[in-house]
Amino acid sequence: MRVSLTWLKELVDVTLPVDKLCERLDMTGTKVEAVHTLGAALDGVVVGQVITKEQHPDADRLSYCSVDVGADEPLNIVCGATNFEAGDKVPVAQVGTTLPGGVTIKRAKLRGLVSEGMMCSPTEIGVGGEGSGLLILDPDAPVGEPFAEYYGIADTVLELEVTPNRPDCLSMVGVAREVAAITGATFTVPASAPAEEGAPAADLVSVEIEDGALCPRYTARVIRGVKVGPSPAWLAERVAAAGARPVNNVVDVTNYILFELGQPLHAFDLATLAKRDGVAAVTVRAAREDETIRTLDGQERRLASDTLLITDDDGPVALAGVMGGEETEVSEATTDILLESACFDTASISRTSRRLGLISESSLRYERGVDPDLASRASDRAAALIAEVAGGTVAPGLVDAYPGQRAPLQLRLRTGRVNALLGTDLETPAIATLLRPLGLSAEGSGDELEVVAPGFRPDLEREVDLIEEVARLYGLENITSTLPGGGGRIGGRTSRQRFVSRIGSVLRAAGLDEHVGYSFGDPADLDRLGWELAPDELLVELINPMSEEQAVMRWTLTSSLLRALSHNQRRGIADVHLYEMGTVFITSEGRKQPKERLMAAGVLAGSWVRPGWNEPAPGLDFFDGKGVLASLLEALGVERWSVRAAERSWLQPGRTAEVIVRGDVVGWLGEVSADVLERFDASGPATLFEISVPALLKAASKVTTTFKEIPRHPAAALDLALVVPEDVTSERVVSAIESAGGALLESVRLFDVYRDPEGVEDPERRLPEGTKSLAFSLTYRAADKTLSDADVRPVHDKLVRKVCAVVGGEVRS
Amino acid sequence: MTIGEDLRALEAESLTAVEGATTLDALEEVRIAYLGKKGSLTAILRGLGALSAEERPEVGCISNEVRRALESALDRRREALERIARASRIAAEAVDVTLPGRGRPLGHQHVLHQVVDEIVEVFSGLGYRVAEGPEVELDYYNFTALNHPADHPARALQDTFYVRDLSGDTAVVEGESDVLLRTHTSPGQVHVMESEKPPIYVIVPGKVYRRDVADPSHLPQFTQVEGLVVDEGVTFGDLKGTLEHFVREMFGPDRRVRLRPHFFPFTEPSAEVDVSCGICGGEGCRSCGGEGWLEILGCGMVDPNVFGYVGIDPERYTGFAFGIGAERIAGLKYGVPDLRHFIEGDTRFLHQF
Numbered sequence A: 001m002r003v004s005l006t007w008l009k010e011l012v013d014v015t016l017p018v019d020k021l022c023e024r025l026d027m028t029g030t031k032v033e034a035v036h037t038l039g040a041a042l043d044g045v046v047v048g049q050v051i052t053k054e055q056h057p058d059a060d061r062l063s064y065c066s067v068d069v070g071a072d073e074p075l076n077i078v079c080g081a082t083n084f085e086a087g088d089k090v091p092v093a094q095v096g097t098t099l100p101g102g103v104t105i106k107r108a109k110l111r112g113l114v115s116e117g118m119m120c121s122p123t124e125i126g127v128g129g130e131g132s133g134l135l136i137l138d139p140d141a142p143v144g145e146p147f148a149e150y151y152g153i154a155d156t157v158l159e160l161e162v163t164p165n166r167p168d169c170l171s172m173v174g175v176a177r178e179v180a181a182i183t184g185a186t187f188t189v190p191a192s193a194p195a196e197e198g199a200p201a202a203d204l205v206s207v208e209i210e211d212g213a214l215c216p217r218y219t220a221r222v223i224r225g226v227k228v229g230p231s232p233a234w235l236a237e238r239v240a241a242a243g244a245r246p247v248n249n250v251v252d253v254t255n256y257i258l259f260e261l262g263q264p265l266h267a268f269d270l271a272t273l274a275k276r277d278g279v280a281a282v283t284v285r286a287a288r289e290d291e292t293i294r295t296l297d298g299q300e301r302r303l304a305s306d307t308l309l310i311t312d313d314d315g316p317v318a319l320a321g322v323m324g325g326e327e328t329e330v331s332e333a334t335t336d337i338l339l340e341s342a343c344f345d346t347a348s349i350s351r352t353s354r355r356l357g358l359i360s361e362s363s364l365r366y367e368r369g370v371d372p373d374l375a376s377r378a379s380d381r382a383a384a385l386i387a388e389v390a391g392g393t394v395a396p397g398l399v400d401a402y403p404g405q406r407a408p409l410q411l412r413l414r415t416g417r418v419n420a421l422l423g424t425d426l427e428t429p430a431i432a433t434l435l436r437p438l439g440l441s442a443e444g445s446g447d448e449l450e451v452v453a454p455g456f457r458p459d460l461e462r463e464v465d466l467i468e469e470v471a472r473l474y475g476l477e478n479i480t481s482t483l484p485g486g487g488g489r490i491g492g493r494t495s496r497q498r499f500v501s502r503i504g505s506v507l508r509a510a511g512l513d514e515h516v517g518y519s520f521g522d523p524a525d526l527d528r529l530g531w532e533l534a535p536d537e538l539l540v541e542l543i544n545p546m547s548e549e550q551a552v553m554r555w556t557l558t559s560s561l562l563r564a565l566s567h568n569q570r571r572g573i574a575d576v577h578l579y580e581m582g583t584v585f586i587t588s589e590g591r592k593q594p595k596e597r598l599m600a601a602g603v604l605a606g607s608w609v610r611p612g613w614n615e616p617a618p619g620l621d622f623f624d625g626k627g628v629l630a631s632l633l634e635a636l637g638v639e640r641w642s643v644r645a646a647e648r649s650w651l652q653p654g655r656t657a658e659v660i661v662r663g664d665v666v667g668w669l670g671e672v673s674a675d676v677l678e679r680f681d682a683s684g685p686a687t688l689f690e691i692s693v694p695a696l697l698k699a700a701s702k703v704t705t706t707f708k709e710i711p712r713h714p715a716a717a718l719d720l721a722l723v724v725p726e727d728v729t730s731e732r733v734v735s736a737i738e739s740a741g742g743a744l745l746e747s748v749r750l751f752d753v754y755r756d757p758e759g760v761e762d763p764e765r766r767l768p769e770g771t772k773s774l775a776f777s778l779t780y781r782a783a784d785k786t787l788s789d790a791d792v793r794p795v796h797d798k799l800v801r802k803v804c805a806v807v808g809g810e811v812r813s
Numbered sequence B: 001m002t003i004g005e006d007l008r009a010l011e012a013e014s015l016t017a018v019e020g021a022t023t024l025d026a027l028e029e030v031r032i033a034y035l036g037k038k039g040s041l042t043a044i045l046r047g048l049g050a051l052s053a054e055e056r057p058e059v060g061c062i063s064n065e066v067r068r069a070l071e072s073a074l075d076r077r078r079e080a081l082e083r084i085a086r087a088s089r090i091a092a093e094a095v096d097v098t099l100p101g102r103g104r105p106l107g108h109q110h111v112l113h114q115v116v117d118e119i120v121e122v123f124s125g126l127g128y129r130v131a132e133g134p135e136v137e138l139d140y141y142n143f144t145a146l147n148h149p150a151d152h153p154a155r156a157l158q159d160t161f162y163v164r165d166l167s168g169d170t171a172v173v174e175g176e177s178d179v180l181l182r183t184h185t186s187p188g189q190v191h192v193m194e195s196e197k198p199p200i201y202v203i204v205p206g207k208v209y210r211r212d213v214a215d216p217s218h219l220p221q222f223t224q225v226e227g228l229v230v231d232e233g234v235t236f237g238d239l240k241g242t243l244e245h246f247v248r249e250m251f252g253p254d255r256r257v258r259l260r261p262h263f264f265p266f267t268e269p270s271a272e273v274d275v276s277c278g279i280c281g282g283e284g285c286r287s288c289g290g291e292g293w294l295e296i297l298g299c300g301m302v303d304p305n306v307f308g309y310v311g312i313d314p315e316r317y318t319g320f321a322f323g324i325g326a327e328r329i330a331g332l333k334y335g336v337p338d339l340r341h342f343i344e345g346d347t348r349f350l351h352q353f
């Protein structure tokens, strides 16, 4: 809401300086979003009077003038304009002034004579008009006065944020009432009664409302014999200051009243309305199937069946409260006017305006609620004003259908309740004193008030609504700060929440940075990744996505991490270690809400660090990802986990594994396939993993940690190098060793994998074709004694024989 | 020359040799030359047997003196040479201590989650639990039970993301769905109040969604922390005191807080909370748009209508709620000029916090 301070001051006696007024508005709930100072660009331009005008001795087209600007000495000014005489009053830009066009006035020599300022044309000072002639002011213009003030363009406009509960503040009168209440100033409501003559309006117009719930009140007035034309300057300026485009005197009056009182009005050309025995029969009703109307903006609109319409006998003439029809619009040719001043259902207007994408000053106010009592007063004032600026006579009487008339709401306000909710210690009379300036009647004594809320405050329906008024007028800054004193509460995170935050801590300790990506997903990523949903799974589709690329909710964190990888790589950052924890979404036929599952995922590319002065920077691969997962699972206390070779369409075959905990697949890891990287504009090698957090939580919850005695006797370490066929996995050999080891075998660790280099000829080969060598370090230990070679050797030899038999290998010589 | 004179001459010669040895190896050679099996002193000592009984004690005495003198000279010299050797070894091993160390990079927590954790920490200290809720919500929880009228503008397709409802239900609002991406964490309030009895002290962090095009000051997805208190005797003063405590914990003890009346459908009275600008201290500067204050959150007393939806008696219990935007807090705290940084995953951004 744009509020001209000049206009406001006509309604309320504001004495506060602008910044104090703004602060007061802010602190009582009407935020001042901006303050515009109009005319500020004309600082330095004053009213001047030409005392003498002489021909410039060296230039035919210039004159040399002495101009009084109210200073001790008149200014000498060289001027090129010709439309003035000595004695004329003109705007004068003094030295140092910067005009709206950006020109700064300097003391300058023009053909040998010093000029100490500039007399201005309308265009030079941005007040409209044309040509190069000076703007000649009225003879009574006070010399020396700042021009902007004299010319009435000096104004301060406040841009107010009006909250949805305060429709009354969408009018100058409402803002004035509010300002009066919060500053203690006095305020007056402008009103006027039109002089009426001729045939009564009721002989010319009839009004029928089909559903009083949708239209609580509809009033019509008739003004005859108007002359439609441009508005007088004051009216056009007011309307423009409030943010509307001046159209013509009739429309401008309706807009003026809308801004002044908050009552939307609509003027119909009475001659264009269908007549029934000479009477225009206005009916307010819902649209019928397939009805259409051509609106003021020239668009033909097909109407939904719950659109509220103003109709005559021929059909729709306006979308109630939203926009008028083209055929009944007031034009230059209009002489007789039907002036509508009505009240419509907020929800109905809001639906129509939303559906048709039509938002107007009218619809904005109707959506928030217009006081039905206001309709008649606004109609009276508008009719009087139209007669004043457009001529014509107002037909006697207001045709008024008012099915929604209601008694004002009586509210009970308990002093105890006020203080209990606010934590204040207010007395009943003090509360009444706070409320009355808002236009509320507040009567009573003791510990209760009877409050009557006026029609312009539809937000005041309950006791708590009144308490809010008390709070803001008393001042939130005056309420003492305390802390809730209630006991019986236990704060903090649940064990599940702590587990989740632990996952992040471990991944960070492992060197990964946390990424937070969009929860939206691109359905095309199904193809990019080659991802196949399970037969009953469906993506979660948005009805109104921002874009095709964000049309669904993500079903994996993979794309989010690949995009972040690409983002970094395209900016020259090669070392990328990111993790993300977030919800993924999957639904299925028949579900209302999707399944939401928390996932943890990571991507590794480049190296952990750039190569250093004393360390190489090996490229990150599958095993770095696996190492991160191992740290994570260990830190979470998930003991029995393993991986097995697997396939995922977005990962490189042979470098892909599933993560298994107690037989369940809880996630996967692997190096991203080259095709997929290319589709995401990323480069490899890049290792990805994604794990289900609920699955980890389930696995971790089964683990109970108990103390194990720390060994007291030294261990015996023996190495074992086995040559095994290529297809025997390390895990298989390890598990064979573990199961053959018996009680003495404490641990086994793989320390080398050897293969003959490619292309080595037979005599040079150290291993048989199709085999590899795996070297393990075995640790034997007894709890009760130091093991001798004689103790270990037989056990070890037996283990070696068994393992070789199980995995089909032999000891490497 | 007598044997005695020979010995004295040998002593002088050997001591000179010891002093002349500059390495441990050279010193060892000296020792072998005099005291080794074939050493010259050894040879003399071996010859003692040939002496007469009168000569023997004197010569024996001298030769022992010479040997002791030589041995002690050797020891001293060895110690000295070892000291030198150690010193030169240490000198050789010295490093430029300003060279970079070895180590893996530390991972950084996303700044938004640092902020959320800080908020959780502050409110945990005040006895608040942490609750969660679904990101794909029902209209009922996101709007209806939070006292939003059926035609509330926030419900419009242009502001709220709606999700296709596969249950076969017809939407309450025509053309839309009753399933949506939550637009705030406030539905968490309703879930908590449905499932628990007061006293309730809870915060609900999470992602929320609104249909805004991503630009420096908007994102279609952001992070909120909701707070809710329902108890007997809770007042607006309690809300004010709580938020003042929070703001000082987050921004520092010298920052001032003000509450401005505002409107939210699910609280009444409602307020917006401003913190004094950290740069100008409230005088007004460019970073606070000349206002001296920065808006950081919205709050209010729980509206009795909301209590009505969840069956809490508003005459017995009162409560307050607030919603904190993590991006807003992080942006102000660290001066991040463009919200899109939060969501791009640029490691140069992530590493700053």
Ligand SMILES: [Zn+2]
Binding pocket: B277, B278, B279, B280, B281, B282, B283, B284, B285, B286, B287, B288, B289, B290, B291, B292, B293
């Ligand atoms: Zn500032």
